[in-house]
Amino acid sequence: xxxxxxxxxxxxxxSKMSALxxxxxxxxxxxxxxxxxxxxxxxxxxxxxxxxxxxGFLLFxxxxxxxxxxxxxxxVASVIQTRNGYLVRINAVxxxxxxxxxxxxxAELRNGIEPLERSRTTIDYLPxxxxxxxGLFFTRDPGQFELQLRSLGYEEP
Amino acid sequence: MLVGDQRSQSAEISPEKIAAxxxxxxxxxxxxxxxxxxxxxxxxxxxxxxxxxxxxxRLALLLLLSVPLLIGLSHYMGxxxxxxxxxxxxxxxxxxxVGFVAGAATLSLFSVIGFDMSVSEIVGKVSIQAVPGxxxxxxxxxxxxxxxxxxxxxxxxxxxxxxxxxxxxxALFLAFNVAPTEEMMLIAHQMSxxxxxxxxxxxxxxxxxxxxxxxxxxxxxxxxxxxFWSVFLRYTIVGYAIALLMSLYMLWTFGRTEGLAFHQSLSxxxxxxxxxxxxxxxxxxxx
Numbered sequence: 001x002x003x004x005x006x007x008x009x010x011x012x013x014x015s016k017m018s019a020l021x022x023x024x025x026x027x028x029x030x031x032x033x034x035x036x037x038x039x040x041x042x043x044x045x046x047x048x049x050x051x052x053x054x055x056g057f058l059l060f061x062x063x064x065x066x067x068x069x070x071x072x073x074x075x076v077a078s079v080i081q082t083r084n085g086y087l088v089r090i091n092a093v094x095x096x097x098x099x100x101x102x103x104x105x106x107a108e109l110r111n112g113i114e115p116l117e118r119s120r121t122t123i124d125y126l127p128x129x130x131x132x133x134x135g136l137f138f139t140r141d142p143g144q145f146e147l148q149l150r151s152l153g154y155e156e157p
Numbered sequence: 158m159l160v161g162d163q164r165s166q167s168a169e170i171s172p173e174k175i176a177a178x179x180x181x182x183x184x185x186x187x188x189x190x191x192x193x194x195x196x197x198x199x200x201x202x203x204x205x206x207x208x209x210x211x212x213x214x215r216l217a218l219l220l221l222l223s224v225p226l227l228i229g230l231s232h233y234m235g236x237x238x239x240x241x242x243x244x245x246x247x248x249x250x251x252x253x254x255v256g257f258v259a260g261a262a263t264l265s266l267f268s269v270i271g272f273d274m275s276v277s278e279i280v281g282k283v284s285i286q287a288v289p290g291x292x293x294x295x296x297x298x299x300x301x302x303x304x305x306x307x308x309x310x311x312x313x314x315x316x317x318x319x320x321x322x323x324x325x326x327x328a329l330f331l332a333f334n335v336a337p338t339e340e341m342m343l344i345a346h347q348m349s350x351x352x353x354x355x356x357x358x359x360x361x362x363x364x365x366x367x368x369x370x371x372x373x374x375x376x377x378x379x380x381x382x383x384x385f386w387s388v389f390l391r392y393t394i395v396g397y398a399i400a401l402l403m404s405l406y407m408l409w410t411f412g413r414t415e416g417l418a419f420h421q422s423l424s425x426x427x428x429x430x431x432x433x434x435x436x437x438x439x440x441x442x443x444x
Contacts, residue, residue: 036247037176043184044247047254051224054257054284055217061277062213099210127209129275157210 066097072126072151074105077133079142086138088119090149094126100154101125107136110146125157183298187252190297191259191290194330198289199263203337207411208282215410216285223288226329227252229322230295248295256291257283289333292326296443317391320441324396327440328403328433335432336407345425353427360400360427360434365393367438400433401426 077089088107094100106120119136126132198204227249228242261283264270270279335341348356368388404426408414414422 035176036244037173037180039177040180040247040251043254044250047250047252047257050257050287051220051250051253054280054287055220057277057280058213058217058220058284062217101210125206125209127275127278130209130278131273157206 066128068097070094070098070100070103070126070128070154071096072100072103072105072154074149074151076147076149081141082137084137086141088136088138088142088147090134090136092123092126092132092134092151094128094130097128099125099127099157101157103154104152105134105136106150106152107138108148108150109138109140109142110148112146116140116145120152126154184251184255186297187255187294188259191255191294192263194293194296195256195260195286195290196263198334198337199260199286200267201337203339204285205264205269205282207337208285209278210412211281211285211410212412213281215412216281219288219410220284223253223291224249226326227291227295230292230326233319233323234295234298249291252291252294253287255294256287256289259294260284260286260290289330292330292333320392321395321399323440324437325399325403327443328400328437329407330440331432331436332400332404332407332429336404336411336413336429341428342413342425345421345428348424348428350424353424356427356431360431361393361397364396364400364434364438365389367435367442368392368396371441396437397430397434400437401430403437404429404433 071094073093073095075091075093077091080087080089090105090107092103092105101124103123103126104120105123106118108115109117117138117140119138121134121136123132123134228245231245231248231252261270264282264286270282408422408425408429414425417425
């Protein structure tokens with residue numbers, strides 16, 4: 001930083017000179033390009049591309065993205081026997097275009113039409129096209145019976 | 158800023174090398190600033206949720222507006238007679254790059270973003286953090302920036318318009334920290350109308366205390382002997398109005414007042430106006 005003062009001074013003189021000699025003289029341009037390291041140009045270009053890219057992406061999403069209400073797809077990933085019972089691991093994907101808050105997911109274990117057990121859990125937030133993993137506990141082996149999954153409701157954030 | 162394009166007269170070390178080295182130092186400092194100033198919001202869950210629930214157009218607008226904001230900050234925090242628009246624009250985009258990278262790195266460390274998420278969720282979460290991060294990177298030049306004698310060197314004489322701009326930037330930064338939180342809504346719901354009025358008065362009082370402190374420090378562009386009411390009207394009242402406007406912009410961007418009754422929105426605005434006012438007033442002292 002100490003050398004900066006000196007440099008600032010130099011630049012100031014430079015700008016004065018250019019003001020006298022008319023802007024954009026050859027030597028002035030040379031001095032300018034020397035003063036800024038190439039790395040700064042590169043990092044600044046990265047910054048510019050990030051801003052432009054993200055802005056473009058967001059506007060594209062806003063204009064063409066789907067605005068459909070939340071649509072939760074549930075699927076059983078695996079059933080695991082634990083020391084205290086059974087665990088059903090579930091994947092939840094929001095196939096709609098809007099975020100769902102507080103999605104309640106319920107699984108029911110049935111023997112034919114007779115309901116045996118019901119477990120439920122809540123997903124805090126389920127953004128569009130994102131996946132969340134959940135687990136539901138049962139005391140009976142879900143492999144032996146019919147397992148039905150469904151989402152009950154949500155809130156708009 | 159961010160760069161110390163130092164030049165040496167010595168023949169052993171090439172000036173390019175020195176320039177590149179001091180740019181690297183400036184970059185490291187910018188990352189430090191981005192972290193210090195944005196860690197509180199990087200670790201706020203409402204900010205993560207906003208990443209996917211925010212209106213895309215409003216987020217895009219926020220990003221676009223951060224460019225002139227950063228250019229202006231670079232201009233006013235830069236050295237006396239700094240190098241004009243090109244350098245300020247360059248610095249602004251360097252700060253944004255730092256904001257994006259620091260935000261993305263921290264959020265992936267916290268497992269807030271990951272590969273099981275959609276692109277739009279990740280982009281939303283990172284880019285909303287990039288704005289305060291890049292402001293932090295820019296502040297770093299002012300606050301973490303090295304050597305003694307800097308203060309004298311740097312203080313560019315900001316005219317009245319410049320002072321207002323700096324206040325707006327300070328207000329925006331503090332509002333950014335508070336606006337996404339649930340607490341802000343809760344505080345507003347707990348307060349009676351009298352609390353709101355008291356909060357407005359206290360905000361004004363604190364702002365004026367800062368204005369007075371600046372006057373005392375001798376750095377304000379207020380000539381001695383200016384009557385109280387003149388300073389109060391031109392700085393405190395205008396500053397508070399700017400703080401409220403910035404708060405309103407943040408609330409709109411984050412969609413916090415949607416569906417609320419007018420008086421509820423107003424009391425939320427007053428609550429958010431308090432940190433914004435402190436930010437606005439303090440920015441003039443800090444920058």
